[in-house]
Amino acid sequence: MKFKLIALAMLAGASLSGCATVINGTNVDYATDTDPTGADVVFLNGLKCTSPCTVELRRGSDTRVDISKPGFEPVYVLLQSRLAGSTFGNIIAGGIIGGVVDGGNGASNTLFPRPLMVRLAPAGSGNAAMLLDKDGKELMTVEEHNEKVRADVAKTIGNTLAGVDQTAPSN
Structure with a gap:
């Protein structure tokens, strides 16, 4: 009887929490x-x-x-929280409740880009800061990256911080 109670308690605990929350945490x-x-x-x-x-x-x-450094152009990078690839496996293994828990607390997400690697542009050079991959190879300019994620990130951090030009005519 005691074994059944322990098993039932473990099953209830697992079904009320998400796998990503337990494995990854929210940070x-x-x-x-x-x-x-x-x-x-x-x-x-x-x-x-x-x-x-x-x-x-x-x-x-x-x-x-x-990001700033004397002698280099200051730059900002927008980090986007995206669903991680394990999310759908988590829903299958942990059920709908686990998926809802993980989705609600962000545990099933990852930040993009990660890691953040930036080649700074020397001040006055006219060059653009570059986003690099983990091996140091150029992916795209920081501005190209920011443009790709700006509208989505602006929904959570606001238009001003995301660099949305509020004077441009809307489509």
Whole structure:
């Protein structure tokens, strides 16, 4: 009888929490690096560090990262919270309740881009800051990335912080 009670309690606990919440948690260690290193990195939530650095961020929250270094153009990068690939497996294994829990607290999400690697543009060079992959290869300009995610990120951090031009005519 005691074994059945323990098994029932474990089953109830598992069905009322999401797999991603248990395995991943709602926060993630987020690494940021710049070329050159030593840039000031300021996150929207007030966290600050000098690159290369790692801070803890919420998986389910879009945000903005401002990067500056003397002699280089300041730049900001929009971080988008996206559903991770494991989300659908979680729904199958953990059921609808687990999927709802993980979706609600952001545990089934990941931040994009991750890690954040930026090649800064020298001041006055006319060059654009570049987003790099984990191997240091150029992916696209930071502005191209920001344009791709701007409308979605603006829904959570606001138009001004996302850099939405509010004077442009709407479609």
